[in-house]
Amino acid sequence: MNMKKKEINCPEEEIEFKFLPHKKRSLMLSESLYRLHLENRSLRVKECGTFIEMRKYDKKYIAEGEREWKLSTANFCRDRLCSMCNWRRSLKIFGQVSKIMDNIPDSYRFIFLTLTVKNCKGSELKYTVRHLLSSFKKMANYKPFKQVFKGYFRTLECTHNHIENSYHPHLHVILAVNKSYFKSKNYISHSKFVEMWQKALKISYEPQVNIQKIKDERHMVAEVAKYAVKSDDYIIEDNLEYTDEIVMNFIIGMSNVRLIAYGGIFNEVRKKLDLDDAENGDLVHVNNDTLRSDVSYMVYNFHWSSGIRNYTLKKEMVYNVQIECDEDN
Ligand SMILES: [Zn+2]
Numbered sequence: 001m002n003m004k005k006k007e008i009n010c011p012e013e014e015i016e017f018k019f020l021p022h023k024k025r026s027l028m029l030s031e032s033l034y035r036l037h038l039e040n041r042s043l044r045v046k047e048c049g050t051f052i053e054m055r056k057y058d059k060k061y062i063a064e065g066e067r068e069w070k071l072s073t074a075n076f077c078r079d080r081l082c083s084m085c086n087w088r089r090s091l092k093i094f095g096q097v098s099k100i101m102d103n104i105p106d107s108y109r110f111i112f113l114t115l116t117v118k119n120c121k122g123s124e125l126k127y128t129v130r131h132l133l134s135s136f137k138k139m140a141n142y143k144p145f146k147q148v149f150k151g152y153f154r155t156l157e158c159t160h161n162h163i164e165n166s167y168h169p170h171l172h173v174i175l176a177v178n179k180s181y182f183k184s185k186n187y188i189s190h191s192k193f194v195e196m197w198q199k200a201l202k203i204s205y206e207p208q209v210n211i212q213k214i215k216d217e218r219h220m221v222a223e224v225a226k227y228a229v230k231s232d233d234y235i236i237e238d239n240l241e242y243t244d245e246i247v248m249n250f251i252i253g254m255s256n257v258r259l260i261a262y263g264g265i266f267n268e269v270r271k272k273l274d275l276d277d278a279e280n281g282d283l284v285h286v287n288n289d290t291l292r293s294d295v296s297y298m299v300y301n302f303h304w305s306s307g308i309r310n311y312t313l314k315k316e317m318v319y320n321v322q323i324e325c326d327e328d329n
Helices: 011-035 039-046 083-103 122-140 143-148 179-183 190-201 217-224 240-254 265-272 321-328
Strands: 051-057 069-074 108-116 149-161 166-178 209-213 260-264 297-305 310-318
Touching (some): 011 039, 011 083, 011 240, 011 297, 011 310, 083 149, 108 179, 108 217, 122 143, 122 149, 122 166, 122 190, 122 240, 143 190, 149 240, 166 179, 166 217
Antiparallel strands (some): 051 297, 108 166, 149 166, 149 260, 297 310
8 A cells, every 4th residue: 555656646646546545444444443333433434534625726826846736624533543544644743743853953963763662462552552651751861861862752653463463562763962972972872772771661671772873854754754553554354353353452552642742852843833733633734734715726525435435526616816806906
């Protein structure tokens, strides 16, 4: 389902190659929730993205490098496991974190950190996820950590190993450091990191820690802005019973925890930029798009048809003649 490489040239293509695959995955989740007797939740997910409206503007109203069309309305369910909503959330997180990093002063550098624990069973996921998050908080308060790291952005991700039937919750973290960090006496080596993480987790084995200096910021932000849970991890197409078991474990394990968190300089810049909550906020205007209503545009209304399991399209031109005349005068 990797559609990232496909170039999208019009609203119809965005529906076909982006929205439609997610809509189909969300319907599979809805069916699983129904089988699990979570009827209300199932219905909410089933309704996700049944109505999508886009506006297409004339080129002259569009800034260089921007798309001519923008999403203006949609009914997203916001379910934590929904494929459609996770895609929207990841676009939003990508946009916000990129913007924050663009606004962090040049004197900072970034490090990409992955913190893991051993895979766990489904029944242990809830405890393991909470333990992971509280251990990160604890480590962020250790003196050597606080001395050098000026801020962080972290996300929680959990994957599932279908063969072993085990769960792998882990954290992706971007850390901000001063330019001088790499040559400073307070530099934290990989082994020191492992030691700190092990101490925070209070475990007897050495946990896996991955550290990378960030050279390609966009690439790293994309890594961090990945989905908390990917639909491929819980939808086993030829095994409904297994699907339902994993869905239930993810529901129990991943509820009531913050999927993302900001600290230090990341949080300061986020507040200054007045960005809304990427986790619970608006999933329609994920790029901070401004929708102009003072000029003419074409409205694209896509409605989900459960009969043909696809979207149907109605187009309509909206003229805002009066104001355009004013501009000409
Ligand atoms: Zn949804």
